[in-house]
Amino acid sequence: MTRIVIFGATSAIAQAAARQWAAAGGACFVLVGRNETALGDIAADLTARGAEDVIAKPADLAVLDGLSRLCAEAEEALGGIDIALIAHGVLPDQVEVTASADNLLENLGVNALSPAALMVEFGRLMKDRGHGSLVVISSVAGDRGRPSNWAYGGAKAMLSVMGEGMGLELDSAGVNVVVVKPGFVDTPMTADFPKGPLWASADQVAGAIVRAVGKRRNGVIYAPAWWRFVMLIVRFAPAFIVRRL
Amino acid sequence: MSNDFQSWGRFPAAPHQKAVAWRDRRHMPMLGDGPVLARGNGRSYGDVCLNDGGTLLTTRALDKFILFDAEAGELVCEPGVLLSDILDLIVPKGWFLPVVPGTRLVTVGGAIANDVHGKNHHRFGTFGTNVLDFRLLRSDGTALSCSRDENAELFTATIGGLGLTGLIAEVRLKLRPIASSYLEGEQFRFDTLDEFFALSEGSEASHEYTAAWIDCLAEGDRLGRGHFMRANHAADGGLDPATRSLPLAVPLTPPLSLVTRVSLRVFNTLYYERQRVHEVSRRWHFDPYLFPLDSIANWNRLYGPKGFLQYQCVVPDNEARAASAELLKEISRSGQGSPLVVFKTFGDVASPGLLSFPMKGATLALDFPILGKRTFELLDRLDGIVAEAGGRLYPAKDARMSVEMFEKGFPALDRFMKQIDPAFESGFQRRVMGRA
Numbered sequence: 001m002t003r004i005v006i007f008g009a010t011s012a013i014a015q016a017a018a019r020q021w022a023a024a025g026g027a028c029f030v031l032v033g034r035n036e037t038a039l040g041d042i043a044a045d046l047t048a049r050g051a052e053d054v055i056a057k058p059a060d061l062a063v064l065d066g067l068s069r070l071c072a073e074a075e076e077a078l079g080g081i082d083i084a085l086i087a088h089g090v091l092p093d094q095v096e097v098t099a100s101a102d103n104l105l106e107n108l109g110v111n112a113l114s115p116a117a118l119m120v121e122f123g124r125l126m127k128d129r130g131h132g133s134l135v136v137i138s139s140v141a142g143d144r145g146r147p148s149n150w151a152y153g154g155a156k157a158m159l160s161v162m163g164e165g166m167g168l169e170l171d172s173a174g175v176n177v178v179v180v181k182p183g184f185v186d187t188p189m190t191a192d193f194p195k196g197p198l199w200a201s202a203d204q205v206a207g208a209i210v211r212a213v214g215k216r217r218n219g220v221i222y223a224p225a226w227w228r229f230v231m232l233i234v235r236f237a238p239a240f241i242v243r244r245l
Numbered sequence: 246m247s248n249d250f251q252s253w254g255r256f257p258a259a260p261h262q263k264a265v266a267w268r269d270r271r272h273m274p275m276l277g278d279g280p281v282l283a284r285g286n287g288r289s290y291g292d293v294c295l296n297d298g299g300t301l302l303t304t305r306a307l308d309k310f311i312l313f314d315a316e317a318g319e320l321v322c323e324p325g326v327l328l329s330d331i332l333d334l335i336v337p338k339g340w341f342l343p344v345v346p347g348t349r350l351v352t353v354g355g356a357i358a359n360d361v362h363g364k365n366h367h368r369f370g371t372f373g374t375n376v377l378d379f380r381l382l383r384s385d386g387t388a389l390s391c392s393r394d395e396n397a398e399l400f401t402a403t404i405g406g407l408g409l410t411g412l413i414a415e416v417r418l419k420l421r422p423i424a425s426s427y428l429e430g431e432q433f434r435f436d437t438l439d440e441f442f443a444l445s446e447g448s449e450a451s452h453e454y455t456a457a458w459i460d461c462l463a464e465g466d467r468l469g470r471g472h473f474m475r476a477n478h479a480a481d482g483g484l485d486p487a488t489r490s491l492p493l494a495v496p497l498t499p500p501l502s503l504v505t506r507v508s509l510r511v512f513n514t515l516y517y518e519r520q521r522v523h524e525v526s527r528r529w530h531f532d533p534y535l536f537p538l539d540s541i542a543n544w545n546r547l548y549g550p551k552g553f554l555q556y557q558c559v560v561p562d563n564e565a566r567a568a569s570a571e572l573l574k575e576i577s578r579s580g581q582g583s584p585l586v587v588f589k590t591f592g593d594v595a596s597p598g599l600l601s602f603p604m605k606g607a608t609l610a611l612d613f614p615i616l617g618k619r620t621f622e623l624l625d626r627l628d629g630i631v632a633e634a635g636g637r638l639y640p641a642k643d644a645r646m647s648v649e650m651f652e653k654g655f656p657a658l659d660r661f662m663k664q665i666d667p668a669f670e671s672g673f674q675r676r677v678m679g680r681a
Contacts (some may be wrong), residue, residue, distance in 0.1 A: 023333075037271075041309055048310035049334060145630075188306070191266060 002076035005030040008088025010038045012187035016206030022051040029054045030074040061088045062110045071121040084122040086115045086136045091189050097151045111155035115175045123166050126175040133213045136163045143231045144245050167218045176218040183227040200224050254290035259297035264299030267302040270323050270414045273382045276643050280670030283408045285352030290555040291644030292672030293341045293407045318420040324354030324413045337484050340420040343369040351534050354413045359641035360405030361597040364454040367592025374596045375419045382412040384668035402664035405598030411666045423478045429528045430476030431525035434520045438469030445590045448475045456539030456589040458512040461582035479550050487532035494542035502549035502614040512584045548614045557610035560636035568634035579623045583612035599657040602639045651677040
């Protein structure tokens with residue numbers, strides 16, 4: 001049996017990953033997200049696809065106070081955690097989010113602090129048990145500050161660095177940490193963007209996640225994998241080029 | 246995902262469409278100005294999936310299963326689920342869809358709206374015949390549960406209703422058990438239409454799946470030559486799911502159609518001669534047998550930038566031989582057509598759908614690359630033969646039939662029109678049902 005907790009379970013990438021785990025058989029889930037109806041629908045879908053048990057836990061992950069308790073409850077409900085997928089986040093409008101300090105802090109609360117708090121909790125918990133895979137969805141946007149989305153990118157950069165470091169620390173304790181950096185993904189989050197050949201589906205990204213967890217990979221994965229080379233170039237590009245991206 | 250919405254035949258062009266993703270099956274999205282139409286996976290050939298000047302409500306985001314009862318063999322799902330996803334789920338558990346069309350890449354909503362059929366029509370009827378019930382969202386804000394017993398008139402109008410009666414929101418399907426994902430049967434080479442009809446009649450009682458390929462260019466005493474395939478679900482072989490890799494794809498649209506008079510004649514002759522003996526026994530996985538073209542992604546691009554028209558007609562049983570012969574003569578004389586020809590007989594299992602296409606008789610389906618006026622003129626001549634025989638054309642494939650042809654083919658049209666949701670329209674509806 002595989003015991004899986006997913007935060008931001010209504011996100012397209014999280015749903016696609018959950019479906020693949022459910023279809024593989026023997027999976028039990030705790031799904032955390034804001035929209036209770038949507039969680040119920042996803043629970044039914046995963047059950048139909050072969051999940052053994054699905055528990056929906058509606059919660060607002062922007063509320064930082066309750067996160068520790070939420071982790072404890074998830075572990076208790078499943079009798080242990082094999083995989084924790086931290087997938088929540090919002091893609092903010094850069095102008096709006098940088099219009100005031102309050103706006104920025106609110107956004108960092110959801111995109112950086114909340115996932116970071118969950119990473120710390122599960123890192124500790126899994127280290128104590130000597131077992132577990134911690135997966136956090138970061139982004140290629142965290143690899144380089146760009147003029148159009150540095151607020152979002154900054155939050156993701158924090159998750160990437162923390163996850164990478166945690167992975168190195170916890171490796172010897174039997175815990176692997178996968179930092180997932182998707183490129184452009186065709187999801188409701190990006191519904192308004194014009195799509196081109198660089199775009200991947202949520203299914204493809206989820207496939208990369210499920211494979212990485214299956215192989216107990218530790219460290220950063222790009223999804224699709226060729227983004228590693230794109231971002232290698234972007235990271236070394238001079239500022240006058242990055243300004244245009 | 247492409248942002249411009251074409252039909253599978255890529256004709257007609259519909260450049261002025263807005264598209265909105267429908268994400269909440271419990272509510273119809275906010276409707277702006279102009280008519281709306283649900284759009285699934287865009288596999289219908291003509292303009293039933295187009296809404297030029299209006300809004301398409303895309304359903305592919307609604308791809309959740311709601312309940313799979315593996316004991317009773319029932320499945321409840323959202324309308325944007327692909328038949329392919331359903332088969333992946335149910336085949337390993339020993340279940341199958343009673344009716345599948347020639348591609349598994351269609352949505353459940355689209356399969357109901359076009360009341361699609363398959364090679365086993367004489368056993369299981371149409372897709373809609375096997376729908377137990379569904380929820381229908383109407384633009385007046387109501388959500389209606391529709392079945393043979395409840396809101397029966399809307400149920401019967403929505404099956405084959407081309408998406409014009411509202412949004413199909415939750416669907417409950419009856420499944421059928423299988424012991425294996427393999428099919429076994431025979432493939433016959435036949436030389437004449439009479440031989441085809443003899444094979445078809447002789448196989449209906451014994452075989453679930455029957456269909457034939459016909460060489461549409463053969464003339465004279467070779468008229469109507471082809472291969473006839475029949476099969477049943479096997480009793481053994483395991484329930485392995487389909488191989489889902491896409492090894493082949495047409496990567497781009499060639500500047501001209503690759504299907505020409507010469508290439509067609511060469512292909513058809515080689516294909517016909519491929520089987521040297523009269524009868525071969527064979528065993529297939531259901532996937533290549535039922536969905537041969539799904540292994541070539543974007544095959545519709547082969548017809549070039551002008552696109553193609555698929556022509557599918559049915560002629561009633563008593564006229565079937567004479568009318569089929571006339572149709573094939575007209576086609577072979579024109580030299581137009583394509584290698585993709587399906588000829589089969591329908592049985593008399595009745596669909597509940599008012600605008601359902603199948604009727605007891607013979608159905609011919611084939612593609613025509615658009616070569617300009619002469620292609621449209623040929624199809625008008627074919628219409629004449631079909632109308633004379635009391636037959637009709639399949640709306641899901643059509644982009645050009647006349648109002649008269651449509652009205653003549655579908656006698657329940659007046660009854661259907663009363664059930665149309667006033668907010669819903671399609672290119673097809675404006676073209677042939679405009680006289681409301």
